[in-house]
């Protein structure tokens with residue numbers, strides 16, 4: 001290993017996800033003699049040259065150190081079997097949970113259709129994932145714009161004979177009381193978090209029906225199970241999602257529909273959450289900072305889906321609120337009312 005590059009590699013469960021911590025000294029001008037590490041590292045930063053190349057140093061997109069999570073070549077069979085040789089569409093793939101889901105599936109024999117507004121970020125991920133067995137297709141979608149949803153669904157139908165998995169992950173949150181929030185903000189959140197997902201589902205109906213075993217995975221929220229302060233429109237949109245997709249679950253066994261309810265996951269969601277006047281919040285949420293990582297959440301979601309679960313709850317101790325709401329409503333209200341606005 002050359003001076004200036006320190007690589008720590010471990011796995012929290014053998015054969016699942018390998019976490020790499022790479023510490024780089026910017027004066028690095030040599031390569032590594034570990035070809036496995038070289039491939040892993042180049043892939044993680046989307047670099048296509050040789051580590052001996054001076055250009056590599058310039059290509060390092062970060063200053064000191066960064067933890068990179070990516071799927072190991074040895075993944076548990078059960079986890080990935082349901083996704084192998086499948087066409088998988090993920091909305092919200094440019095960040096957070098959606099990106100983590102795509103990152104975990106990338107590397108396996110499948111076609112990944114990545115959707116979001118930030119196409120540059122999706123193209124960057126596609127460049128990173130130069131896997132022989134994975135085809136990555138990038139399609140722009142704005143869930144706020146029905147015409148963009150139609151166009152994304154049509155582009156996907158032009159590229160794929162069938163769709164096996166549709167992961168609805170794209171979404172936006174809220175920060176502000178119901179009393180202060182503009183009606184337009186409520187409309188926007190309902191459109192992005194609820195109507196957008198429903199429209200995409202209906203526009204993908206023919207593609208999904210062409211699959212032998214289609215599946216839809218919907219990202220709701222714990223706030224889809226009960227109301228919560230400063231989240232009125234978000235809770236309403238997630239309740240609507242729960243109602244729509246739970247009804248779908250009861251109507252027919254096909255497509256398989258799974259509803260995911262995350263608690264607090266460490267992502268950028270708080271930065272993009274809408275304030276009462278529609279401005280972005282632009283601030284972190286200390287509660288989320290203590291939450292599960294997006295990669296852990298993705299692992300939990302894929303494990304649950306692989307087992308055929310109809311409901312998946314993802315998070316840590318905050319999930320207790322689901323039980324408090326159901327069995328100890330006084331305690332639930334006491335805690336919820338004391339939640340500070342963030």
Ligand SMILES: NC(=O)c1ccc[n+]([C@@H]2O[C@H](COP(=O)([O-])OP(=O)(O)OC[C@H]3O[C@@H](n4cnc5c(N)ncnc54)[C@H](OP(=O)(O)O)[C@@H]3O)[C@@H](O)[C@H]2O)c1
Pocket residue numbers: 091092093094095096097098115116117118119141142143144168169170171172173192219220221222261262263264265266267268269270272288291
């Ligand atoms: N993090 C949590 O604690 C938590 C808890 C419960 C539920 N969830 C749910 O998990 C899902 C993913 O959130 P996250 O935590 O991963 O947040 P995130 O990091 O902010 O990711 C949100 C994703 O949604 C996409 N998106 C936002 N507005 C969009 C629009 N108008 N059209 C298309 N795509 C849009 C974003 O992509 P572009 O900006 O590129 O379009 C981004 O990829 C959301 O549905 C959220 O409600 C998260």
